[in-house]
Amino acid sequence: MSSIEPSAAGQGRLMASGQRRLRLYVTMGQRLLRDSLLFQILLHDEVELVGESETGVATLNRLKTATPSVLLIEENLQDNDGLTIAEHALAMNPSLSVLLISDTPVSSGRMAIYLEAGIKAVVSKDQPVQELIKTLFYIRNGQVYVGNWQQEPAPAAMLAYQALSGREREVAQLMASRLPVRDIAGRLGVSCKTVHSYKDRIFVKLGFERLPELILFMQRHQHGAAE
Amino acid sequence: MSSIEPSAAGQGRLMASGQRRLRLYVTMGQRLLRDSLLFQILLHDEVELVGESETGVATLNRLKTATPSVLLIEENLQDNDGLTIAEHALAMNPSLSVLLISDTPVSSGRMAIYLEAGIKAVVSKDQPVQELIKTLFYIRNGQVYVGNWQQEPAPAAMLAYQALSGREREVAQLMASRLPVRDIAGRLGVSCKTVHSYKDRIFVKLGFERLPELILFMQRHQHGAAE
DNA sequence: TTAGCGGTGTAGGAAATTCCTACAAGAGTA
DNA sequence: TACTCTTGTAGGAATTTCCTACACCGCTAA
Structure with missing residues (x-):
């Protein structure tokens, strides 16, 4: 069918910045937040959504077949806490980058615990969306993001x-x-x-x-x- | 400044559907949700954001100067509950359309209470974003929306x-x-x-x-x- | 059974948008 | 002084959005 060049592997232009596609899995209880976050995130064309679920156990089940590079997970889930789930997930696949969403700003004490557990970054629900997205892209290659959880007052x-x-x-x-x-x-x-x-x-x-x-x-x- | 026709009042094309601009005020505690919802909502060009705040009292204060036609407000606020705030707001301006966001699905009992109070619609955080947006546009002219709070299982x-x-x-x-x-x-x-x-x-x-x-x-x- | 009517596959046009590149004039600096 | 950065200005190519067009095909109502 025609001799059209399949526009050279990937998107070229923007692709230069990071690595390859960011394979994302999202675990979040409330549909409203999950949806609106996803719409936001999927606007970036290097993101590929490989799965989503509402609960911790569902996540652990799906994680075997979906093979995300980044897991975006809420701290407080209906059936479990995100930290525990994340630890299990990391046990299965240590190269997974986990971004935890906490309900409240994280203290440095908690932060230490999270990092200890192998979580790459934490974003609280009091932060702007862009913060979350930025973090998401930042950790996608395995880097840890200990950014401004120090909550600057909107400067x-x-x-x-x-x-x-x-x-x-x-x-x-x-x-x-x-x-x-x-x-x-x-x-x-x-x-x-x-x-x-x-x-x-x-x-x-x-x-x-x-x-x-x-x-x-x-x-x-x-x-x-x-x- | 030039004799260029200012592209005929409003946006023409899409403007036909509803009335005029939807003047929106948003009261929501967590920045993450507020932001991502707003990005979503502001994609529709008939929406004009006239203000936002995180708490109930702040809302009541601002409502005097901002003159929204629709108030999107969370049920559970830090300092008060959305219902109470909404009632005060409605006392000040009875023509305001209020859309309440509840944390959980609403029972018909609660729904009755809300309607009684003059609230135009309720959307729970377990519903899809589009549902919220649809509702938002639906109530903007003062109509009440008692849509599928009956939560159909994704049909x-x-x-x-x-x-x-x-x-x-x-x-x-x-x-x-x-x-x-x-x-x-x-x-x-x-x-x-x-x-x-x-x-x-x-x-x-x-x-x-x-x-x-x-x-x-x-x-x-x-x-x-x-x- | 023939005239419609709506859905499907196909495509063109106008206007707007995105992403780059260009370039001159002024500000600041080595 | 020569060089670089910012700002005001604009052009071009590729894409996208929003409409309109049109030939078929199958189904229905007269």
Whole structure:
């Protein structure tokens, strides 16, 4: 069927950064969180979901056939605690990277216990999603992530705004209010392409990938970190 | 600034469906859930986030200045319970539509209490995100949503697969595995445009809007509702 | 039995978006 | 002074999104 080159193994472009596909298994009790997290995570095309379950035992069963490279698991499961499950999983496959999701911020004491058990990172439910995603990608090659569980009071994000130049701020503003690119271009008296350029720069500077992130950012920025 | 027509009030295209912008306020304790839900919700361009907070009192304070049309609020907050807060909010502004998020499935008894209090709908954290989003849009004009809190065991979704035609299933399959459109076209021996057409039809039939939804759907479909 | 009608396989077009690259003017610095 | 970085501006290629088109095919109602 045609002589079309199958677009060279993998996605090329973005593939350069890390290793291969991140094979993910997710264990999380509540569907709402699991779903919305998954939608978020699956936006990244190097992630392959190899399985999911709601309970610890189900996870241990499936883990034999699914062969994830990363296990994202909640600390508190209905039938067990994530730590125990993770330990079993690690016993079966020591090269698995486990990211634990805890309900509350972790103390350094607990952190030590987790690391001891071979868990690669812990993210609490009080942290931003991006934090979780960043961590996920960070640990995927086996690295341990002992990042800012120290819970900085929302600094980086707001400081980032300072990094935007005047024109960039204007555009960020208008884009966050959902004004279509064409209108923004019209209002600023420049070409659409220029607006796109600003958009690109803004997204790079702030580390965003999609409009909702910017909207949320601007919203939070305006109504102060008062939040 | 130039004589460019500001692309006719609003977004035209999609705007036809409901009323105007859905002005949303979100009260949710845990950042992780709040964030990921918001990213999801803000993907819909008729939603305007007018505020968010973590606690009940903060919400009541902000509600005076922000003027949401819909309040999405968790049942269990750190400082109060969502129901109480919602009642206060409704006392201030009776036209507000409140969507309560409960930790567990709601019994019909509780449901009655909620409706009594003027709450428009309740979604539990055990339900799929789309359910929440659907409900959100449903109640935005003031309608009450007493949908399937009866928790059907995942029927509709899987049945939907039946609705796909042969070719559509092939494409769905390949797309879910993240094969680029061009490669899918090559493999099936048709043009890219054709593949896009299949994609469109698949998304319409299943009611999806983005790739992650399809990926998740196919994953779940294959590994049976066993889940 | 023939005229419709809806579903399926196929594809084209317009507009928008993503991801790069380009480049000149000013700011700052070695 | 020469060099580099940032900012304002924009173009191009490949993709995507959203519509529309159209020929078949099978089924139904007159």
